[in-house]
Amino acid sequence: MRSRAYPFYFASGALALYLLFYVIPSIMGFYYAFTDWNSYTTEVNFIGLENFRVIFTSGASQNYMHFVRNTIVFTIATILLKTIIALGLAVLLTHGIHRLAYFHRVVMYLPAVLPMLVVSLVFKSILNPATGLLNTTLRSVGLDFMAQRWLVDVAWAMPSVIGVDTWRGVGYIMVILIAGLQAIPREYYEAAAIDGASGWASFRRITLPLLLPVLTVTTVLNLLYGLKVFDIVFVLTNGGPGRATDTVYTAIFDEFSKGRYGVATTLSTLLFLIMIVLGYFVIRLMHRDVEE
Amino acid sequence: MKQVAILVSLFVLSVLLVAGCTAAQPGAPAAEGGAPAEEGQITLTYMASQGWIKDAELELAKKFEEETGIHIDYQIIPADQYFSVLKTKLNSGEATDIFGGQSGKTDLQVQYDVEKNAVDLSDQEWVSRHDPLSLDMVSLNGKVYGIEIWDTIASNYFIVVYNKNIFAQQGLTAPSTYAEFKDICLALKDAGINPIYEPISDGWHHVLWFPMVGPRFEELNPGLAERLNKNEVKFAETPVMVEAMTQLKELYDLGCFGDNALSDAFADANAKLASGEYAMAVTTLTAPVSIEADYPDTPAQTFGFFPMPLVDNRLAPAHPAGPSKFIYSGSKHIEEAKQYLAFLAAPENLQYLLDNTSEFADLNFSGLTAKWTPEQQEFLDTYPAKSIVYQDAVNYLNPQWMDIGKDMVAMFTGAMTPEEVLVSIDQRRADMAKTANDPAWAQ
Structure with missing residues (x-):
């Protein structure tokens, strides 16, 4: 490691840009979290932990902890759903179905190619309680009791958003897992089959352990994606009904558009800390499993 | 020491590079948003919320272009996002030449900060013909900052x-x-x-x-x-x-x-x-x-x-505030924008707008012929x-x-x-x- 092929200053140009556009703004962001920066005056005053106090002791309409909770619920639910469904599909399309496997993979991956805005607008129409495709279909086959007010019912809005996001994101995770599955040598399965291992046993003893590094990657990707979710919520429900599906980033957007930049920056700082802590622990946890 | 010098000069160079990228802007073409502007033609950009611009106004804009050669590029934003977009643009100094906004003192002061962001229009001819209640809604500290061409009764009484x-x-x-x-x-x-x-x-x-x-x-x-x-x-x-x-x-x-x-x-x-x-x-x-x-x-x-x-x-809910037009103080075409507002406020053009907009029964300017139905009356x-x-x-x-x-x-x-x-x-x-x-x- 000591003998470098190139002198350090070769990296300095990139380093300068990195400092200018990533490190310095981030540090400035931390600073602004402790100020009353807003759109109404040009003055920026240091106000200590006041913004954090606002966030942790907020009232019924601006319940920031509720937004944090929503974000975490969304993140955990989408991680579990996407990983389980994508793993199932990946195994199915690698070891199960061979006819037209590539075609199926493309079809499953397709939603990931669509812009989130398009997906959201399409689903907004599909999930309309009165005129939407989903409820119309359910009613036409006599399943009226299953027709819900998907996006406007407090109880159903979050599950609906999670469902739409899973539909869109599962193909992407599946493709990564397929790549991981194909890297597992076939000999292991042949050896296991000779030893009389069942399909479930070889999945549990071979596939899962060897896929763990890939699963770590997808989990971290899903985690970071889930924590910073914005567009799908913004278009599907705009945080509604009321504020039932507001997440941290829709709240940040809200605060920014109200001109309360200080509070908005505090929220994003807080989310940044949560991301770092959770990301670190997820990687540590899964790496330890690999080493064992 | 030599390494530090190289490091510093590289940093300065990269900063200059970035600065050079931003300075290249003025050479960009004047037309924005894919407007069919000819070379050398002035284009006024105009941002408004959905529903604020009536078809008759678009016709008037075409007529204005025929008369003056100034093209109006309308940028219509969905109503629920309009104020977020507008405030972001105003705060980042990228607002359009003319921007729409709901009138009213709080909005003028707190939302748009008109004293900083809008042009003083007190000396315009149409001010004297504007309904006093509406004029008050587009004024702040004795100065007129906008024009509110709207039916403040028929369209505003919900x-x-x-x-x-x-x-x-x-x-x-x-x-x-x-x-x-x-x-x-x-x-x-x-x-x-x-x-x-x-x-x-x-x-x-x-x-x-x-x-x-x-x-x-x-x-x-x-x-x-x-x-x-x-x-x-x-x-x-x-x-x-x-x-x-x-x-x-x-x-x-x-x-x-x-x-x-x-x-x-x-x-x-x-x-x-x-x-x-x-x-x-x-x-x-x-x-x-x-x-x-x-x-x-x-x-x-x-x-x-x-x-x-x-x-x-x-x-009945008297509601003199309504969608208004302001000229952005950072615009490069302030005179042309004033010209356009004066064109819209000309009596014959106001009457054209009134006659050709089904939602309007009267406008908040003097000297126009209203069209109330018996039920409305x-x-x-x-x-x-x-x-x-x-x-x-x-x-x-x-x-x-x-x-x-x-x-x-x-x-x-x-x-x-x-x-x-x-x-x-x-x-x-x-x-x-x-x-x-x-x-x-x-x-």
Whole structure:
């Protein structure tokens, strides 16, 4: 490691840009979290932990902890759903179905190619309680009791958003897992089959352990994606009904558009800390499993 | 030492590189947004919220281009995102040459900061012909900053439009109290007719129910608006406001707004009224005329009007604030923009706009010929307009319109109580007042 092929200053140009556009703004962001920066005056005053106090002791309409909770619920639910469904599909399309496997993979991956805005607008129409495709279909086959007010019912809005996001994101995770599955040598399965291992046993003893590094990657990707979710919520429900599906980033957007930049920056700082802590622990946890 | 010198010079070079990229901007073509501008032609960009620009105005813009060679590039933004986009553009110094905005003193000062962002138009010729109430709404500290070309009666009075045929079939008449109104809703529901089309999904429409009955609040508590502005009383401490909010919640809970209100959109209101699927909707005096234009089988005289009857309101909602046009102080084409506003305000062009816009029955400029229908005239004669609505009269209320909307949806779905909605309005007023350094909120 000591003998470098190139002198350090070769990296300095990139380093300068990195400092200018990533490190310095981030540090400035931390600073602004402790100020009353807003759109109404040009003055920026240091106000200590006041913004954090606002966030942790907020009232019924601006319940920031509720937004944090929503974000975490969304993140955990989408991680579990996407990983389980994508793993199932990946195994199915690698070891199960061979006819037209590539075609199926493309079809499953397709939603990931669509812009989130398009997906959201399409689903907004599909999930309309009165005129939407989903409820119309359910009613036409006599399943009226299953027709819900998907996006406007407090109880159903979050599950609906999670469902739409899973539909869109599962193909992407599946493709990564397929790549991981194909890297597992076939000999292991042949050896296991000779030893009389069942399909479930070889999945549990071979596939899962060897896929763990890939699963770590997808989990971290899903985690970071889930924590910073914005567009799908913004278009599907705009945080509604009321504020039932507001997440941290829709709240940040809200605060920014109200001109309360200080509070908005505090929220994003807080989310940044949560991301770092959770990301670190997820990687540590899964790496330890690999080493064992 | 040599390494440090190289490092520093590389850093400086990269900064210069970045600076060079931004400095290259002035050479960019003047036309934006794919406008079909010829070379050398001036293009004025104009950003407005959906619904603010009428087709007749687009025609006038074409005529203006023919006369002067100045092209107007309209950028229409969906209503629910408009103010976020506008404020972002104003704050980042990238606003369009002309920008639309809702008038009213709080909006001018707090939302758009017109003293910094807009051009003083006090010396324009049309100022003397502008309706004084409207002119006051686009003025701040004695200077005129905008022009409000709008029908402040027909398009601004949000009142209940009801289907007279349905009412006659059910033996119902226009209510004069809230109790009567509630009975009408229940009777219609029993007869299998949806009482009121209330499009909540847009986020703004259901809010109308509250500040639009401001004249009634004022009638019951003379001087209330002024005391609210002096911070001597709060919304949540005013029983009549709690009562109004509670009644609205009751209407929702009784199912008066139909099953799909949370997903309904205002764009469908005319269709729903025309089809008779709904007996009433909160909309404008000109809605029946627009309905007749779109659905010739449903003549305008099918519909009658009465004010929103919460807390027994019988007053018409005078509402001089409306969509207005401001010239951005950072524009490179201020003179051309003034020229365009003067063109729009020319009497013959105002009359053209009035005659060719079905939603307008009159405009807020002197010397024009109005076109009231007998039903509209009857409403104006029956229900007096004693004072202006609360989004105009009370500071820090209009800018939080969409937030109130969210809170009210939370109230409808049971996440908040009517009192909590009002407390939340008070909280946001205090936040805005403090950041605007309002002395009434100084501790």
